[in-house]
Amino acid sequence: AMVDKGVxxxxxxxxxxxxxxxxxxxSDRVRMDAYFNAIFQNKHHFHGKTVLDVxxxxxxxxxWSAQAGARKVYAVEATKMSEHARTLVKAHNxxxxxxxxxxxxxDIILPEKVDVIISEWMGYFLLRESxxxxxxxxxxxxxxxxxVMYPSHARMWMxxxxxxxxxxxxxxxxxxxxxWYGFMEDTKTHYGVDMSILTKSFxxxxxxxxxxxxxxxxxxxxxxxxTTAVVKEIDCLTATVNDILEVRSNFSSxxxxxxxxxCGFAGWFDVHFRGSGNDPARQAIELTTAPSIDNGTHWxxxxxxxxxxxxxxxxxxxxxxxxxxxxxxxxxxxxxxxGCEMRQSSGKLxxxxxxxxxxx
Amino acid sequence: AMVDKGVxxxxxxxxxxxxxxxxxxxSDRVRMDAYFNAIFQNKHHFHGKTVLDVxxxxxxxxxWSAQAGARKVYAVEATKMSEHARTLVKAHNxxxxxxxxxxxxxDIILPEKVDVIISEWMGYFLLRESxxxxxxxxxxxxxxxxxVMYPSHARMWMxxxxxxxxxxxxxxxxxxxxxWYGFMEDTKTHYGVDMSILTKSFxxxxxxxxxxxxxxxxxxxxxxxxTTAVVKEIDCLTATVNDILEVRSNFSSxxxxxxxxxCGFAGWFDVHFRGSGNDPARQAIELTTAPSIDNGTHWxxxxxxxxxxxxxxxxxxxxxxxxxxxxxxxxxxxxxxxGCEMRQSSGKLxxxxxxxxxxx
Ligand SMILES: Nc1ncnc2c1ncn2[C@@H]1O[C@H](CSCC[C@H](N)C(=O)O)[C@@H](O)[C@H]1O
Ligand SMILES: Nc1ncnc2c1ncn2[C@@H]1O[C@H](CSCC[C@H](N)C(=O)O)[C@@H](O)[C@H]1O
Numbered sequence: 001a002m003v004d005k006g007v008x009x010x011x012x013x014x015x016x017x018x019x020x021x022x023x024x025x026x027s028d029r030v031r032m033d034a035y036f037n038a039i040f041q042n043k044h045h046f047h048g049k050t051v052l053d054v055x056x057x058x059x060x061x062x063x064w065s066a067q068a069g070a071r072k073v074y075a076v077e078a079t080k081m082s083e084h085a086r087t088l089v090k091a092h093n094x095x096x097x098x099x100x101x102x103x104x105x106x107d108i109i110l111p112e113k114v115d116v117i118i119s120e121w122m123g124y125f126l127l128r129e130s131x132x133x134x135x136x137x138x139x140x141x142x143x144x145x146x147x148v149m150y151p152s153h154a155r156m157w158m159x160x161x162x163x164x165x166x167x168x169x170x171x172x173x174x175x176x177x178x179x180w181y182g183f184m185e186d187t188k189t190h191y192g193v194d195m196s197i198l199t200k201s202f203x204x205x206x207x208x209x210x211x212x213x214x215x216x217x218x219x220x221x222x223x224x225x226x227t228t229a230v231v232k233e234i235d236c237l238t239a240t241v242n243d244i245l246e247v248r249s250n251f252s253s254x255x256x257x258x259x260x261x262x263c264g265f266a267g268w269f270d271v272h273f274r275g276s277g278n279d280p281a282r283q284a285i286e287l288t289t290a291p292s293i294d295n296g297t298h299w300x301x302x303x304x305x306x307x308x309x310x311x312x313x314x315x316x317x318x319x320x321x322x323x324x325x326x327x328x329x330x331x332x333x334x335x336x337x338x339g340c341e342m343r344q345s346s347g348k349l350x351x352x353x354x355x356x357x358x359x360x
Numbered sequence: 361a362m363v364d365k366g367v368x369x370x371x372x373x374x375x376x377x378x379x380x381x382x383x384x385x386x387s388d389r390v391r392m393d394a395y396f397n398a399i400f401q402n403k404h405h406f407h408g409k410t411v412l413d414v415x416x417x418x419x420x421x422x423x424w425s426a427q428a429g430a431r432k433v434y435a436v437e438a439t440k441m442s443e444h445a446r447t448l449v450k451a452h453n454x455x456x457x458x459x460x461x462x463x464x465x466x467d468i469i470l471p472e473k474v475d476v477i478i479s480e481w482m483g484y485f486l487l488r489e490s491x492x493x494x495x496x497x498x499x500x501x502x503x504x505x506x507x508v509m510y511p512s513h514a515r516m517w518m519x520x521x522x523x524x525x526x527x528x529x530x531x532x533x534x535x536x537x538x539x540w541y542g543f544m545e546d547t548k549t550h551y552g553v554d555m556s557i558l559t560k561s562f563x564x565x566x567x568x569x570x571x572x573x574x575x576x577x578x579x580x581x582x583x584x585x586x587t588t589a590v591v592k593e594i595d596c597l598t599a600t601v602n603d604i605l606e607v608r609s610n611f612s613s614x615x616x617x618x619x620x621x622x623c624g625f626a627g628w629f630d631v632h633f634r635g636s637g638n639d640p641a642r643q644a645i646e647l648t649t650a651p652s653i654d655n656g657t658h659w660x661x662x663x664x665x666x667x668x669x670x671x672x673x674x675x676x677x678x679x680x681x682x683x684x685x686x687x688x689x690x691x692x693x694x695x696x697x698x699g700c701e702m703r704q705s706s707g708k709l710x711x712x713x714x715x716x717x718x719x720x
Pocket of ligand 2: 373376377385386414415416417418419420421436437438439441463464465466479480481491494
């Protein structure tokens with residue numbers, strides 16, 4: 001599918017043109033620490049090397065690469081944020097090392113191949129935004145055969161959770177429908193038009209909005225009520241776009257909590273900085289967005305709620321089938337198909353629950 | 361300037377594809393009453409006539425036109441909302457009268473010229489959204505020489521006001537800047553990068569967002585502290601796009617309140633249904649979005665705040681110069697240049713205040 005550049009800018013890139021938004025990412029200590037440590041604890045990967053920063057934003061990763069001794073850094077940014085990156089680079093006297101290039105990764109030309117590609121491309125639940133496509137493109141075109149990817153690996157995780165937010169959304173939904181019925185009455189009484197024929201469509205719209213859209217949460221680890229599962233593993237050095245177009249996983253999770261309620265499933269990710277097989281990191285670094293008491297990130301977790309919650313207890317077995325594809329209307333958004341079957345410790349099998357979700 | 365259709369859909373039309381959004385307009389009693397009365401108290405304009413509804417949305421105005429006896433109604437809608445309009449029309453057994461056409465007004469072809477063009481094209485402060493362009497286009501192409509416009513006239517109003525919202529925004533702005541200074545410190549201490557060079561750009565961004573973006577308010581009439589002025593008058597039968605590309609007005613306002621504060625200026629509009637010179641309405645109807653205790657609308661007023669407020673009192677004279685143009689990046693948004701000079705009743709002239717605003 002061809003992507004209209006102008007539309008992609010209006011829908012996606014526009015937010016990245018604001019310092020306010022870059023600042024949010026730059027204030028995420030978990031994210032920052034991981035990239036900072038990955039670079040400065042593995043200076044051998046940068047010292048004297050050529051580096052490509054895919055989507056440099058404010059220029060932070062390019063600047064760190066230069067500070068770690070890179071010979072040359074190409075810092076590519078699609079939005080006008082490139083101008084701020086250039087200013088920041090200059091203020092640190094690295095204008096001879098860091099070359100900021102405004103343009104789409106897919107369009108621009110570099111004067112040479114590079115030793116390292118660094119990028120912070122991860123969206124909600126890893127793949128939202130589909131920005132990894134651009135990193136793959138950059139790798140296939142501009143990374144030397146001996147080159148290293150930063151990060152080098154990525155994984156998607158899921159686990160059953162409990163949370164009150166689902167009920168909140170359910171009650172918002174009920175309220176929206178109540179409101180509709182009042183509106184229908186009024187419109188009929190005052191304006192002679194009977195809207196009831198649109199009730200089903202309105203309900204679908206509201207259902208999608210309140211009940212089928214995955215929600216951002218920074219969960220407490222206690223809210224995870226079963227074993228966690230990896231649903232996707234990505235080797236950034238070899239993965240193709242085709243590998244990430246669809247994520248498909250069947251996994252099991254054992255409930256680890258007594259007498260609780262299964263409210264839904266949370267998805268998160270981690271990425272790793274391990275260098276490559278031939279050129280490993282001296283110090284492997286991990287960036288995780290798992291539920292955490294002190295180390296929450298701006299990514300949080302994406303939660304797919306079940307309505308209503310299901311009573312469960314320790315020892316129950318959940319068999320989950322998960323499929324995530326890109327939305328046809330916008331390749332940077334996702335659609336999820338989630339099926340869940342539960343076998344109680346007594347051996348009783350509950351009927352499967354299936355639901356469609358949207359990661360918007 | 362050419363408008364990219366895909367971008368215009370992503371930025372503008374998308375919201376209108378939701379019943380939720382149409383419902384908001386359909387729940388605006390002031391709006392609904394005005395169109396309802398305009399049609400049903402002037403049935404002679406509709407009975408046996410052909411009508412074009414520009415941007416039919418849910419189909420409400422097309423349906424009313426049919427109920428008022430129209431022979432044929434062409435109901436044009438750019439978004440998928442057209443399908444709901446068709447369903448609604450069918451449920452009222454008007455499918456032989458109302459023809460719903462999905463497409464842009466600028467692209468579609470009608471089988472005949474029409475007697476009446478009806479449209480609810482008004483955005484915030486009348487002209488935001490620039491949808492009246494499409495109505496002008498429709499009129500010039502499809503309205504019979506003897507035809508009538510619904511509404512037939514429109515006016516933009518301004519007045520000096522007091523409101524606490526400006527100070528709220530000011531303090532939000534101050535907080536955002538305080539936050540930036542903390543962020544700068546942290547980034548320097550922990551990550552060896554000095555962001556101070558971007559402070560000015562961040563400040564500009566935040567200033568634009570918090571202080572220079574006009575705000576929606578439903579003001580109480582008591583918040584209007586001076587005489588009101590018409591800044592633009594539009595005859596919908598004759599206005600050209602050129603006439604509305606720019607709104608330019610110099611007006612005076614006398615302060616009508618003792619010892620108050622001038623916090624800014626509010627802009628609103630009214631439209632009128634008077635038929636045409638040759639074919640006047642039997643019952644002229646007005647739809648006003650002026651500050652009102654009981655008859656607020658979803659349009660509210662757009663407020664342009666001065667920072668800080670200025671002390672004023674009864675008898676002070678405000679000389680205001682107002683210029684509104686379309687934003688270069690998005691022709692549906694506006695930029696405003698506002699200058700204000702104050703002559704105190706003592707005769708003393710305060711220095712002019714000038715400010716740039718964005719209607720986003
Ligand atoms: N195909 C592409 N070409 C160029 N820039 C891209 C791109 N896809 C995404 N981007 C940019 O990549 C950035 C991702 S956000 C990360 C910014 C920065 N590297 C940091 O770590 O703080 C955004 O600024 C976005 O505009
Ligand atoms: N150029 C154009 N062609 C077709 N539809 C347009 C248009 N510009 C705006 N619209 C549509 O016009 C509608 C304006 S909102 C008004 C809806 C309806 N007439 C009512 O009064 O309730 C939106 O649904 C929008 O999608």
